Amino acid sequence: MTHNDTRTPDALLHSAIGRVTGGLSPTALATAYLDWAMHLAGSPTKQGDLLAKAQTEALRLMTGGKRSEERNGRDSRFSDPRWNTLPFAAYRDTFLAQQRWWNAATTHLAGVDPKHERIVNFIARQMLDMAAPSNFAITNPTVLSRTWDEHGENLLRGAQNWIQDFNQLIGQRRRPHCEDFCVGRDIAVTPGEVVFRNRLIELIRYTPRSDTVRPEPILIVPAWIMKYYVLDLSPENSLVRYLCEQGFEVFIISWKNPDADDADLTMQDYVDLGVRAAIKKITRGDKDARLHAVGYCLGGTLLSIAAAAMARDGDDRFATLSLLASQVDFSEPGEIGLFINESQVAFLEDIMATQGYLDADQMAGAFRLLRSNDLIWSRVIRHYLLGERTQMNDLMAWNADSTRMPAKMHSEYLRHLFLHNDLAKGMFQVDDAPVALSDIRAPIFCVATTKDHIAPWRSVYRLMLLTDTDVTFVLTNGGHNGGILSEPGHEGRHYFRIHKTEGDAYRSAGAWIETAKAHDGSWWPVWTRWLAEKSGAPVAPRRTNVPHIAAAPGHYVFG
Structure with missing residues (x-):
């Protein structure tokens, strides 16, 4: 099925259902349940x-038998000693026993489609x-103790927090306290200028903060589903600022936040109006110019597509390619893949047909479910039972x-990458011809994070x-996000590293990580040293005659 831009009865119905289900397809869930239930009934x-x-x-x-590691408090919900x-x-142990039983009931059942089993x-x-005893005031000793100490004032504050959040939700306004992190004032403050704009991007240039610069500039391609300034948050954790301090001229794409008028934009448009337009502006059309290309999240996927097309066409302007938390193979996308199947994609296409785009909030529910204990229930307890508010920080403000x-681009992305995995198969098409990752000859620096629920590291590793x-x-x-924003001096940071040259035998992710040695500290200095090794000798800052359109962070970021 292709994207349908007419408001058919099916699309209107599915759009209405999607507003209730958070964009999830009830049919997809029911199909998985029936597969499991019927096989269980026959076993x-x-x-x-x-x-x-x-x-x-x-x-x-x-009998109060010997407790497992999980019963001994490994579950963070029950870390308070009063749970003992x-x-x-008894509440805790009964809940954990039910959890173990249901895990056994829904796994290792012969005949069930593996994806249905996981769903x-x-x-x-x-x-x-949802039914965990930690989620209810009467069965949570921490909440009961707080209620006794505060004579119930915590529950009153919690009720006020709930009303405030409900009003925020129905009013579709940003979360409270985001005013403390204003774009251009508190975050996204590295000095820069917009040097190019088209209907899809603004290209922002940042001047090196050093006496000499590397001759090859850096182009950063962030994901189109996020505001670019995740890489330029506060000055102390800004990757953009850090690169400028290391003597690099940095350009970053700021994507326009699309509306209904942009419904027909395609993946090809994102390559042409995004990556290619930025490269042309930076290199001024010089085919002999060189630059370092960096992609983050889905921006890295898009950059990989563009790089493969350039390699196919004999364009070697990329001196290096750096991919940060970016997947190019979607055969093992992790639990997010549970929400992407033919039924789900068709359902989302009908939702998008009624409005021309998919709102981030319609996908945010799926991402929150992947870490429901951290992103949903722990906040319910803190905000509504303990009456506390999570202190806003720069990353939370960006996330809000x-x-x-x-519509069309997102449909193509889900179908060609998630469902069909065309890029890994050498079947994804740019300019009506397929591209292959194996054509890329530029050296690659790839970063993955251990707790990534969006781009699981073993999936990212398949680039190797x-x-x-x-x-x-x-x-x-x-x-x-937190693993990428790993500035030097950030406590508790460590990383593992493996290098493969052309012709080396492949090592599986499992075989490598079993013997990998951890290195303390941030990966940022390792990366910038690698970039420096792949760069020419430092030179005097280049003069630019590029017209100044606007000061950073530009206009599109406020869309």
């Missing part, structure tokens, strides 16, 4: 195993997490500054298998 052996497990768990609860006292220990297991975990995705060039792969601790 007396599995039923017997589950009955035996239920009896074992019940006996353990009654009655009756709260049912995931939904079972979500349903159980959501963007949209144009799909390319035939020199690749340095770095695995750093942290999440999708």
Whole structure:
């Protein structure tokens, strides 16, 4: 099915349902459930195993048997020592026993489609997490203690917080306190200027903060589903500022936040009006010019597509290619892949048909479910039961500054990359001809993060298998954003590193990580040294005659 821009009855119905389900397709969930339920009904052996497990768990609860590591507090929800006292220990252990039973019930059932199994297991975990005793004031010792100490004022504050959040939700306004981190005043403050603008991007240039500069500038391509300034937050954690201090001239793309008028923009448009337009402006059309290209998240996927097309066409202007938390192979996308199947994509296409784009909030629910304990239930407890507010920081303010995705491009992305994995297969087309990652000859620096729920590191690592060039792969601790924002001096940072030259034998992710040695500190200095090694000798800053359109952060970032 292709994107349909007419408001058919199907599209209108699915759009209405999507507003209730957070953009998830009920059909996809029902299909997975029926597959599991029917196979369970036809498996007396599995039923017997589950009955035996239920009896074992019940006996353990009654006799207070030896607790597992999970019962000993590995689950952060039950880290308060008061959970070890009655009756709260009984609430906890009963819940954890149910959790283990349902995990056994929804896994290792012969005949069930593996993806359906993962969906049912995931939904079972979500349903159980909703009923966790930590989520209710009467069964949470921490909340009960706070309520006693404050004579219930915490619950009153929690009710006020709920009303405020509900009004924010129905009014579709930004989260409270984002005013403390104003774009251009508190965040995205590295001095720069917009030097180019078209209907899709603004190109921002940042001058090096050193006496000499590297002759090759850096082009950064962020994801189109995020505001660019995640890489230029506060001065102390700004990757843009750090690169300028290391003697690099930096350009970054600021994507326009699309609206209904942009519904027909395609992936080809994002290559042409985005990456190619920026390269042309930076190199001034000089085919012999060289630059370092950096892509973050989906921006790295887009950059890989553009780089493969350039390599196919004999364009070697990329001196290096750096990919940060970026997937090029979507065969193992992690749990986010549970929300991407034919039924789900068709459902999203109908939602987008009624408005011309997909609002970020319509996908945010799926991302929050991936870390529901951290992003949903822990906040429910803190905000509404304990009456506390999470202190806003620059990253949270950026995360609240959501963007949209144009209908046609997003449909192509989901189908050609997530569903069909065309890029990894050498079937993705640019200019009506396929591109292959194996054509890329520029050296690559690839970074993944250990706790990435958007681009799982083992999926990112598959770049090592799909390319035939020199690749340095770095695995750093942290999440999708926090691991990338790993400025020098950030406590608790470490990374692992592997290097593959052209012709080296492939090592699987599992085999490598078993013997990999951890290095303390940030990966930023390792990367900038690598960039310096691939650059020409430092020269005097170049003079530019590029017209000044606007001061950074530009206009599109406020869209």
